[in-house]
Amino acid sequence: MAMLQVENVHTFYGTIEALKGVSLTVEEGEIVTLIGSNGAGKTTTLRTIAGVSHARAGSVALDGEDITNTPANDIVRLGIAHSPEGRRIFAGMTVRENLEMGAFTRTDRTEVDSDYQRVFDLFPRLKERILQRAGTLSGGEQQMLAIGRALMARPKILLLDEPSMGLAPVLVELVFKIIQDINAQGTTVLLVEQNAHMALSIARRGYVIQTGRIVLSDSAQALAKNEMVRKAYLGEA
């Protein structure tokens, strides 16, 4: 049984149908990527899984348990953490407080402390800026904080929405390297990217979404070789 199972999900914004029957699965331990151009429905897919948008039809299940209509604040307790598009860190709070918010649901103090250590090992820059207001961080640091904050929930599965957006190329490399590290430490990852090249290079499997529908799914290697993917998402003529 897949860890995360999204089945025939239809999600609306008012009368706009952003997802027109999306299905995908993520197995424990995988990095799965969802690629697609702007407006295809990637963010909406992650929002539906995280419980901030709710599917009008179809279902989402985590470890076999239906979470289609579970509110967001309960979903994080079940093991899904979301680093959203645009980072959305709490700009008026310190780096430390942002990470604390990430661990809001947890009561295992010693384990939480070891997770701070883990986040600071992954992102030494955050440790240097621990008492700084998050709004004063650079874009790259804010991205690291958003990922670190999500990790503080110690999720089974981490949803990452365009973590490379707006970052300088070296930082993009670093962020993708860290995603691999996080995965190697045992966290399952569902990664949304417009940077299909990088995403396919670290993922095991991938899905291609177009105007609210999954149009392709395959191993990352096969997708990277796929004619249509190369033309539309890898910028090859």
Next chain:
Amino acid sequence: MPCGGARIDLFLAAIVIGITNGAFIALIALGYTLVYGIIELINFSHGDLFMLGTFACLTTLTLLGFATEVGIGGTPWWALLAAMLLAMAFCGTLNVLAERIAYRPLRKAPRLAPLISAIGVSFIYVNLGLLWQGPTPRRFPDLLPQYDFVSQMFGLETLVRFTFKDLFVLGLAIPLMLALAWVIRNTRMGKAMRAVAQDSEMASQMGIDVNRVISFTFLLGGILAGAAGLMYGLYNNNTVFTLGFDAGLKAFTAAVLGGIGNVSGAALGGFVLGLLSAIVITFLGGQWDSVGVFSLLVIILVFKPTGLLGQGASD
């Protein structure tokens, strides 16, 4: 025409009165700003909640046998404490209920809807007050020690007075404000409040129950209004069911002056407004008080709508 010395006396006297009145205004302003900071609602009923707070104190003191100060030897501190705690619990609960019944169902409605709902709650409170204590002003027992530090301790002969009542109000209001700041800064619930104020959808994804945080915020605002009720009653020795309009207007102006949504701003705005109002009343007369407050509100809204300390910096 008073000579120069008397004018300075008058001015200093106004400053003391202004600071003390500023403390009530600040406590009420915090109720406006906390709620605005978290759900962007101007809770029009908040001034009237404060009025009900003075009534809750008056009723408690009456039931405990202190309806007037006549025949009472010393200050019945325990009764004052009981009245304050009861008023805090009463106003806190009422504010939480109002949110549940009148504002929460409208949270996703256009912004005008909860605003009108708040005006409705205000009418309900005013009429509840009318039913409770009648249409005429009520005397609030004068139970605090009669002592003026300026003349009795320092033997100075001036118009300036700093009485035990001033000390009582400031000695209660300032620690309450510091306690609020501490709660917001350091507690789990306080941090959740700040997270919800900044991005409630993201806060929910942290596992924060946003509805609970909103209830808690209304509870805090109500508690402060209840405490202000006791202070106001003991300081002014009267209350009336229309009290909430003037108090609400001043407190709302103070909140806007400090930067609505900004907690330190509301406290600062309260004191500034108290001072301005006392100076206006002293030198121009009481009839200019509301004119001054309204003018100030209009001037801020036109020239500096984000207020002195900036809007919504919720810490």
